[in-house]
Amino acid sequence: MLKDRYDVVVIGAGPAGSVAARFAAENGASVLVLERDREPGIPVRCAEGVSHKGIAPFIEIDERWIASTIEVARLHSPDGNEAHMLNNGTGYVLERRVFDAELCSLACKFGADLITKADAIDLIWENNRIVGVKYKYLNEIKTVKCNIVIGADGVESRVGRWAGIDTKVKLEDIDTCVQYTLAGMKIDKGSCDFYFGEKVSPGGYLWIFPKSDTTANVGIGLSGHLAHKKGPKEYLDEFVERNFPKAKIIYTVYGGVPTADTLKEIVRDNIMLVGDAARQVNPITGGGIVQGMIAGSIAGKVAAEAIKKQNYSQKFLKKYRKEWNKRIGKNQSLMFAIKNKFFGMKDEKFNSIVAFCKKLPPEKLTLKELFTEAIKDDPKLVLGIAKAFIKSKFKKI
Amino acid sequence: MKINHDLCDICGTCVAVCPTDAIIVSEFKVTIDNEKCTKCMNCLKVCPIKAIEDEQC
Numbered sequence: 001m002l003k004d005r006y007d008v009v010v011i012g013a014g015p016a017g018s019v020a021a022r023f024a025a026e027n028g029a030s031v032l033v034l035e036r037d038r039e040p041g042i043p044v045r046c047a048e049g050v051s052h053k054g055i056a057p058f059i060e061i062d063e064r065w066i067a068s069t070i071e072v073a074r075l076h077s078p079d080g081n082e083a084h085m086l087n088n089g090t091g092y093v094l095e096r097r098v099f100d101a102e103l104c105s106l107a108c109k110f111g112a113d114l115i116t117k118a119d120a121i122d123l124i125w126e127n128n129r130i131v132g133v134k135y136k137y138l139n140e141i142k143t144v145k146c147n148i149v150i151g152a153d154g155v156e157s158r159v160g161r162w163a164g165i166d167t168k169v170k171l172e173d174i175d176t177c178v179q180y181t182l183a184g185m186k187i188d189k190g191s192c193d194f195y196f197g198e199k200v201s202p203g204g205y206l207w208i209f210p211k212s213d214t215t216a217n218v219g220i221g222l223s224g225h226l227a228h229k230k231g232p233k234e235y236l237d238e239f240v241e242r243n244f245p246k247a248k249i250i251y252t253v254y255g256g257v258p259t260a261d262t263l264k265e266i267v268r269d270n271i272m273l274v275g276d277a278a279r280q281v282n283p284i285t286g287g288g289i290v291q292g293m294i295a296g297s298i299a300g301k302v303a304a305e306a307i308k309k310q311n312y313s314q315k316f317l318k319k320y321r322k323e324w325n326k327r328i329g330k331n332q333s334l335m336f337a338i339k340n341k342f343f344g345m346k347d348e349k350f351n352s353i354v355a356f357c358k359k360l361p362p363e364k365l366t367l368k369e370l371f372t373e374a375i376k377d378d379p380k381l382v383l384g385i386a387k388a389f390i391k392s393k394f395k396k397i
Numbered sequence: 398m399k400i401n402h403d404l405c406d407i408c409g410t411c412v413a414v415c416p417t418d419a420i421i422v423s424e425f426k427v428t429i430d431n432e433k434c435t436k437c438m439n440c441l442k443v444c445p446i447k448a449i450e451d452e453q454c
Contacts, residue, residue, distance in 0.1 A: 036424050045408060119423055136423075156409025156422045169413045176410060176445045224414065224443040232445050254445040256410025 002113055005145040006032040007307040008300075009133050010112075010152055011120045011159050013040035013104045016275025016292030017152030019058055022107035023300025024150075029307045031112040032144060033104070034135055036119045036153075041100025045255035046289070047179060047217050049192060049209050052090040054290030058297065059106065065099035066092050067211035068189045072362065075370075077354035078197030078347040084362040085370075091192070093209045093217070094289075103293075118142075123149065123162045123271075130163065130270040147312050148303045149271045152296065155256050157277035165265045169279065171224040172340070173260035175204050175286055178232040179219030181211065181251035185244055189213050195239070196350045202226045203343050204286075206239055215250070221257055221286055223343065259283040261336040262329050267317040272299045280328070283336040284343075291328055298323045338371065398429050398440065404448035411440035411449065 006029075010021045013035035025031045037043070048067070055061075070091035075083045108114055117138060124132035124143060132145040151159030155174075160167040193208040200206050203223025210216040220236045240247065258279040266278045274280065275292030282291060302320040306312050321329075345353075356373045357365050409422045419433035420440060429440070429449075441449045 038424070117424070154409065156412035158412065158418065158421070161418045167413070168416050171414055171439055171442060174410065174413055174443060176443050178445050227445075228442040231447055252406075253408075254406040254410070255408040256413055256443065256445070258413060 002032070002115065003030070006030045006113070007146065008032070008148045008150060008303050009034065009144055009146040010150040011133065012036070012152035012154055012275075012277070013107075013114065013116075014100060014152060014154060014275060014292065015103055015289050016277075016280075016296040017150065018100065018103040018107045019293045019296030020150045020152060020272075020274050020300040020303070021112040021296075022103070022110050023297045024303045024307075025107060025110040025112040025300075027301055027304030029304040031107070032146070033107060033112055033114045034118040034120050034133065034144075035104075035114065035116045038117055039101065040104040040114075040116070041097040043253065044096045044251075045253050046096050047207055047209050047219050047286075048094040048096050048211075049207075049287070050092055050094060050289050052092065055092075055293065058293050059099075059103060062102070065095045065102060067095050068093045070190060070192050070210075072191040074191055074193045075354055075357065076193060076195040077351045078199065079351045081351065081354045081358060083354045083357035083360075083365065084191075085357070085365040085367075086363045093192070093211055095211075120153065120159065123159070147270060148306060148317075150299055150303060151271065151273040151277045152275050152292075153277050155258055155276045157273065159271070160263070160265075160273050160277060163268050163271045165263065165268060165271075165273065167263060167273075167277070167279075169258050169260050172203075173258065173283070174224040175221035175257040175259050176224050176227045176232050177219060177221040177255050177257055177286075178236050179217055179253050179255075180236065180240065180249045181215060182218050182240065182244055182247040183215045183250045184247045185214055185216055187213065187216055197347050199347075200239065201235060205343075206236070218244070219253075223259075224256075257281060257286040257288070259286060259336075259339060261333050262324070266324070267314055267321055269314045269317075270312045272303065272317055272320055274299045280324070280332070282332065283339045291332070294328055295320075295324055298327070342371070398431065398434055398436065399450050399452045400427055400429060401448045401450060402426070404446050406446060406448075408445065410443050410445060414439040414443050 073085040119136045122134040195206040203226045204221040206220040274295040281288035
């Protein structure tokens, strides 16, 4: 039975929202999750790649939501060279539809309530404080009261804006993406591929994440400020025609990935933002699942603590921000500082980096080696990154 | 600004770059509030399927 009042209302049942709900409920708060769509996890707008060590703390690994297990990442340079990287241990390509439903079920198992087809349309205010959420369920407008709102409403987030938080992303800090799931391919199920270059994917990269020996998510992300004249679909169609002319498209998805720094503000009185809504995405890889889950776990715990102490002030909720900065935020700031420099490299530079990486044994090649090689002969870049690094270390948010 | 609903995939990328909160995404539809819109063209530039058009063009 649904109640009129909860301690915490979470808006959005993606990985960040479901994990936030679970941790809040597990730590004693009453929680309601509002999901706009008919079920959690759909439509899938994701390349579905994660690392084992990223998700293992949050859910027992289950083959029902694993499409394939990845051991090797292959980097392709514009001139056709390739280097292999043993990708920081095992990775998975997920079945997000099943994975998201499972994470949400876990939140419900810990006592959270869930309504699907419940589209949050505004916050409810009393005496300048957020006291609840207004939502549309089927064709009825409903309300629910709460002490804390957690906005996990994705890249298209509006919850933060309703609370007065500036969530706008600059054109150059969002990737505009298209992905096909292709069938009828012949691929290596244990490897994923990344393609770089001005002709393939300006300001971003193109990926192949296998879902089986014959199917894969093949997608592209272009930096938003470079995609106006020739869009991501045109680049992807050219690539598919060149490389997999016989493959059939069995799923098409469009979407945007924030490649920014974490928002300046992710908490205010009675409200927290998590996941894509807070722009908690790795700005170089575009990976947001694990980051969102980590943010959700911190926010959920802090929310439950706030409920126990009956203190929902921004000052108290900032514990979430502090912990986020410590765990991931600082690294995200650093990645953000490197991003423009990395994706702004000319083709020749990518060629020379991949040629260098190729000489290293795959088990020795890590992202750190890659970035070090990318910047080592460029004193200006090294200086810039050192400055950015120092800035990110001392950044006070 | 006008959305071509035959093309729009309801991905919400446009919302993230809108400076004035003029775009609303529901389960089945994206709508632009032309009174709030300042015609900055960010949404049009970032749309992965080019489903947004400037009506004056």
